[in-house]
Amino acid sequence: MEKSDSKIKFIHRDLSWLAFNERVLEEALDESNPLLERLKFIAICANNLDEFLMVRVAGLKRLLDAGYNHKDNFGYYPSDLSTDIQTRIASLIERLYCLYDLEKGAIRQELARNQVFILNPAQLNSEQKRAAKNYFESTLYPIITPMAIDPGHPFPILASKTNAFAVLLGRNDTTYLAMITIPKSVPRLFKLPSEKEDFSFIRIDEIIRENMEAFFIGFQILGSFLFRVIRDSELSAQEEYHSDLLKVIENEIQKRPKAKVVNLQVEKNHHSQLLDMLAAGIDFPKNQVTFIDGDLDLTYLFEVPPQVSKPALFFKSFTPARMDAENIFDRIKENDFIRHFPFQSFQPTVDLIQSAARDKDVLAMKMTLYRASENSGIIKALIEAAKNKKQVTVLVEIKARFEEERNIDWTRELEAAGCHVIYGIVGMKIHSKMTLIVRREEGRIRRYVHLSTGNYNEKTAELYTDVGYFTANEDFAKDISDVFNVITGYSLPSRWHRIVSAPYDLRQYFFELIDKEIAFHKKYKNGLIFAKFNSLEDTAIIEKLYEASNAGVKIKLIVRGICCLVPGVAGMSENIEVKSLVGRFLEHSRIYMFNNNSESRVFLSSADWMTRNFDRRVELLFEVNRDELRQHLKFVLEEYWQDNRKSRWLTPGREYIRPDKVEHLLNVQEQLIGYYAQ
Numbered sequence: 001m002e003k004s005d006s007k008i009k010f011i012h013r014d015l016s017w018l019a020f021n022e023r024v025l026e027e028a029l030d031e032s033n034p035l036l037e038r039l040k041f042i043a044i045c046a047n048n049l050d051e052f053l054m055v056r057v058a059g060l061k062r063l064l065d066a067g068y069n070h071k072d073n074f075g076y077y078p079s080d081l082s083t084d085i086q087t088r089i090a091s092l093i094e095r096l097y098c099l100y101d102l103e104k105g106a107i108r109q110e111l112a113r114n115q116v117f118i119l120n121p122a123q124l125n126s127e128q129k130r131a132a133k134n135y136f137e138s139t140l141y142p143i144i145t146p147m148a149i150d151p152g153h154p155f156p157i158l159a160s161k162t163n164a165f166a167v168l169l170g171r172n173d174t175t176y177l178a179m180i181t182i183p184k185s186v187p188r189l190f191k192l193p194s195e196k197e198d199f200s201f202i203r204i205d206e207i208i209r210e211n212m213e214a215f216f217i218g219f220q221i222l223g224s225f226l227f228r229v230i231r232d233s234e235l236s237a238q239e240e241y242h243s244d245l246l247k248v249i250e251n252e253i254q255k256r257p258k259a260k261v262v263n264l265q266v267e268k269n270h271h272s273q274l275l276d277m278l279a280a281g282i283d284f285p286k287n288q289v290t291f292i293d294g295d296l297d298l299t300y301l302f303e304v305p306p307q308v309s310k311p312a313l314f315f316k317s318f319t320p321a322r323m324d325a326e327n328i329f330d331r332i333k334e335n336d337f338i339r340h341f342p343f344q345s346f347q348p349t350v351d352l353i354q355s356a357a358r359d360k361d362v363l364a365m366k367m368t369l370y371r372a373s374e375n376s377g378i379i380k381a382l383i384e385a386a387k388n389k390k391q392v393t394v395l396v397e398i399k400a401r402f403e404e405e406r407n408i409d410w411t412r413e414l415e416a417a418g419c420h421v422i423y424g425i426v427g428m429k430i431h432s433k434m435t436l437i438v439r440r441e442e443g444r445i446r447r448y449v450h451l452s453t454g455n456y457n458e459k460t461a462e463l464y465t466d467v468g469y470f471t472a473n474e475d476f477a478k479d480i481s482d483v484f485n486v487i488t489g490y491s492l493p494s495r496w497h498r499i500v501s502a503p504y505d506l507r508q509y510f511f512e513l514i515d516k517e518i519a520f521h522k523k524y525k526n527g528l529i530f531a532k533f534n535s536l537e538d539t540a541i542i543e544k545l546y547e548a549s550n551a552g553v554k555i556k557l558i559v560r561g562i563c564c565l566v567p568g569v570a571g572m573s574e575n576i577e578v579k580s581l582v583g584r585f586l587e588h589s590r591i592y593m594f595n596n597n598s599e600s601r602v603f604l605s606s607a608d609w610m611t612r613n614f615d616r617r618v619e620l621l622f623e624v625n626r627d628e629l630r631q632h633l634k635f636v637l638e639e640y641w642q643d644n645r646k647s648r649w650l651t652p653g654r655e656y657i658r659p660d661k662v663e664h665l666l667n668v669q670e671q672l673i674g675y676y677a678q
Contacts, residue, residue, distance in 0.1 A: 006075030006539075009546070009572070010564045011654055013074065013537045014056050014081065018088045020561045021048045023582045023648060023656060025092070028099055028107065032645075035110055036305040036313040037584070042100055042107065046298040049092065050230060054160060057085065058232035058262045073539045074564065090290075097294040100301075116308055117200040119192070121210045124202070128192040132202060135190055136211045140204060143185060146215040149177040155281040156181075160231035160259070163205060163297055167212065168274045169219040177277050180208060180215060182226075188300035191307055199308045203300065223271030227278060228296050230263035268293040315584055320345040320462075321676040328352050329359075329439065329472075332448055336471040336626050340636065341454070342585060343676040346461035349468055352450055353378050356437045357385035363445075364391035364438040366484045368430055372410060373459040379410055386418035391438075395422045395487060397430045422488050428503065430487065431617040432606045436480045447477035451622060453589045453604055464588040465669075467604055467633075469624070473498070476622070487618060502607060502619035507540065509621065510609075513594050513601070514544050518551045520597045527553030528595035530637050534588060535562040537610040549575040558640050559650075560587040562610075568652040580656060583646035583669045591633055592621070602630045636672075643668035 027033060028041035063078040071077055076084075101108045108118065117123075124132060146167075147156050156179060158164060163182040168175060182188070182205050190207060194200040205226055212221060264284045266275060268291045279286040305314070321344045325331035328351045339348055354377065356362045365385050372379055386392045396411045415421050433452040438445060454466030471477075475497035483501065500509045514529065521527025529548065536542065536557065542565045545555055555576040557563070567576040581587050592603040607619035624630050645667035648656035 006071070006073065008075075009566065010074045010539060010542065011566060012072075012076055012081065012084075013562050013564050014052075014060075014085055015088065016537075016562045016564055017052060017056070018085070018092065019656060020580070020582075021045055021052070022092060022095075023580060024048060025095060025099065027582055033584075034313050034315055035107070035114060036116075036308060036310070037315055038107055039111070039301050039304055042096065043299050043301040045092075045096060046301075049089070049096075050161060050299070053089075053230045053263045054233035057089075058234055058260070060085070061232070061260070061262055093290065093292070096298065097292070100298060101294045111304075114310065114313060115195075115198040116304065116310075116313075117194070117198065118189075118304070119200055119202050121202070121206055124192070128194075128200065128202075131193050132190065132207050133211070135204075136207050136214075139186060140183070140208060141211075141214060143183045144180060144208070144215070147179045147181075149179060149281065158229050158282070160229065160233055161297070163226060163228050165205070165208065165212070165224050165226055166274050166278045167216070167221060168223040168271055168277070169216055170222045171219045175222065175273075176219070177274070177281070178216065180212070182208065187303055188297075189303045189307075199310075201304065201307075203295065205296075223274050225267045225270040225274065226296050227267070228265040229261050229282060230265070232259040232262050263290060264288070265290045265292050265296055267291070267296065318673050318677070323348050325351075328355050329448060332470045332472050333446075336469070336473065336629065338470070338624075338629055338632070339468045340589075340672070340676065341461045341466045341468065342463065343465075343672045346458060346468075348470070349450065349452075349456070349461075350377050350381075350458065352437070352448070352470070353381040353435065353456075354384075356439075356448075357381040357388060357390070359439065361440045362390055362437060363440055364393070364436075366393045366395075366436040366480075367456070368395045368397070368432055368434050369410065369456055370397045370429075370431060370433065371455040371457050371460070372406075373457045374406075376410075376456075377458060378456050379414070382414060382419060383417040386414070392419040393422070393484065393488060394419050395430050395484075398423050425487065425618065427616070429612075429617045431613070432483075432501070432620040434480055434483065434620060436477065436484060446472060447474070447481065448472050449476045449480050451476075451480075451604070451620065453591075453606060460586075464586045467589045467591065469604060469622070483618075483620070498622055500621045502614050502617055506607060506619060506621055507538070507614040510541065510592075511544055513592075514548050514553075516596065517553050517594055518548050520595070521548075521551055521553045524597055525552070526595055526598060527551070528593075529553060529555045530593040530595075530641075531556075531591065531609075532558040532587070532637060532640060533590040533592075533605075533608045534560050535608045535610050537562050537564050537608075538614060539564070539611075541609045541614075545576060546572055549573050556641060558587075558637075563650060566652060566654060567650055573652075578650040579641075579643075579647045580650065581640065581643055581647045581668070583667065585669050591637060593634060593637060600630065600634060602633045604633075639671060639675075640668050642666055 024041055025045045028038045060078055060082055064082060068078055100106060149155055165180040167178040167180060169178055188204055189201040190204055192200040192202055212224065261282050261284045266289050320342055328348060356365050382392055382394055394414050398408055398411060411421050433455060435450040437448040449471050450468060452466060452468040454464055479496040479499045500506055517527045517529055536559050545565060549555055553575060557578045558581060559578055560580055563578055567573050567578040590605045590608060594601045602624045603621050604624060605621040607613040607621060613619050624633060643666055644659040644662050645665045648658055650656055
């Protein structure tokens with residue numbers, strides 16, 4: 001096929017992402033999920049859509065505003081893609097609100113049947129009305145500052161994802177425009193007094209709406225509605241022209257509240273004149289406004305489950321399998337081992353960092369941090385290590401999307417404790433997850449290495465599936481030492497023994513592995529590529545997979561999110577199968593297996609098969625050589641492939657469908673909970 005056939009060969013990455021978010025929403029429809037877990041999936045879908053608007057739609061609008069009119073790698077002009085995206089988003093929003101509030105038997109009604117109520121003012125009893133009024137007077141009224149908009153009071157700057165009331169006021173035959181922003185310093189939901197088994201809530205915007213006249217004494221409220229702005233949140237600094245990367249990113253973050261509005265959401269029941277004034281004030285085309293028939297910003301639903309004590313409405317709790325080891329260093333010296341989160345406890349990872357911080361024989365610690373939890377025990381341990389006079393080097397990726405401010409705060413705190421902090425690399429993101437610990441043992445130096453497919457984040461380790469690898473192998477240690485030298489100083493990568501990295505040679509290495517599989521298949525007819533990862537978007541890799549398929553190699557891919565490859569097409573991809581698994585845990589682990597003429601090779605990596613992972617990020621791929629671990633990871637892949645409860649197959653028609661009716665349902669995530677508990 002020629003380049004002009006890109007639309008035939010590929011699914012556009014943005015349309016594939018929207019299809020993924022539709023699968024997330026389907027989990028809210030799935031009645032096998034407990035009710036409050038279904039509610040979480042609605043909130044996740046809404047939050048995902050916000051990020052898509054702030055990044056992908058914002059980037060597309062930049063191209064359109066600049067008059068850019070060239071096809072992308074997937075065969076789309078910006079205008080055509082924008083039309084398709086807007087159609088899909090409108091459909092997704094309609095489904096989202098139908099599921100939550102409008103359909104018969106919708107989740108809101110199911111919540112009420114289970115004595116969980118999200119009420120409006122008209123539904124409150126006298127006691128609840130008093131509680132809401134008291135909360136307004138004691139908390140909301142003192143926090144809120146109403147803002148007049150006139151020549152002396154210019155239109156206020158509203159940060160992205162701000163909810164606010166636009167208010168039209170009248171006095172002496174003159175109209176005025178005002179605004180009330182919904183405070184972010186308090187929860188969006190106020191818990192109301194209720195019966196013992198009931199849980200009742202009201203949104204604070206409804207409390208504010210009910211008491212709005214308190215802010216405008218002497219004026220008549222002619223109309224009001226709630227609205228929400230979404231702004232372009234992509235950083236756009238030319239890093240190579242600045243000497244201080246930290247200051248560059250801080251400056252870019254400060255620009256976000258003033259960035260271009262890419263989406264304006266307004267309540268369906270709105271005041272027309274007021275909408276004209278609002279659209280003009282924020283410089284947004286009125287014909288592009290999104291009208292919402294329901295509660296604005298459903299991410300507030302995240303607040304419901306933590307406040308409801310009804311175990312039957314949640315997934316059954318479990319305790320991750322623990323590892324007994326008096327001394328983590330002794331355990332690593334025994335043999336390389338892996339931990340599979342969240343089925344197995346993340347604690348050994350934390351223990352390694354904490355033990356190193358306190359161990360008098362540990363001389364140095366080096367670590368990469370991409371995303372860390374809010375009260376990170378790992379970061380506290382790094383600070384403790386520096387205070388204990390150890391040489392601590394931390395590479396904090398301050399460009400990690402939507403984590404920039406938190407990572408800058410960590411950077412300041414780590415530096416204040418005496419850690420040597422690297423902010424990142426100009427033009428690159430450090431996405432690899434690695435730790436190196438240098439320890440003095442019996443008159444010699446021994447190095448310990450931890451590598452992972454996911455972040456050093458205790459919270460997400462409870463929700464994301466990832467694999468952590470622990471080793472004291474000297475070849476690994478030497479390689480990781482060299483990688484840190486490349487990142488922190490002026491050093492070119494040498495020939496590594498156990499790792500392959502991006503942006504240097506990762507794509508080419510995968511090409512070589514695929515070529516070997518093609519050669520083996522031509523000779524022995526046993527070619528097989530089996531991989532599990534988050535996203536497949538790189539068109540060069542896709543073309544190489546098509547080549548392998550046409551040579552007869554069987555390819556099995558478990559791709560959670562974006563997949564731009566079209567499987568099962570005769571003459572192009574007939575030997576490729578793709579499935580996506582969306583369930584209780586977010587599938588995040590990256591495992592790659594090549595049959596290698598029945599002498600299988602298994603790899604773990606921080607990298608997906610996306611162009612950014614190959615070209616614009618520091619990533620690591622490493623082979624698992626210990627046979628016991630290799631066989632276990634093959635077992636994990638096979639178990640995932642057998643899942644028929646939370647999986648959808650990607651069809652040649654580019655749709656995701658659930659498996660046909662099967663006699664025995666298998667939910668792999670629940671299966672692995674039981675397997676590791678044995």
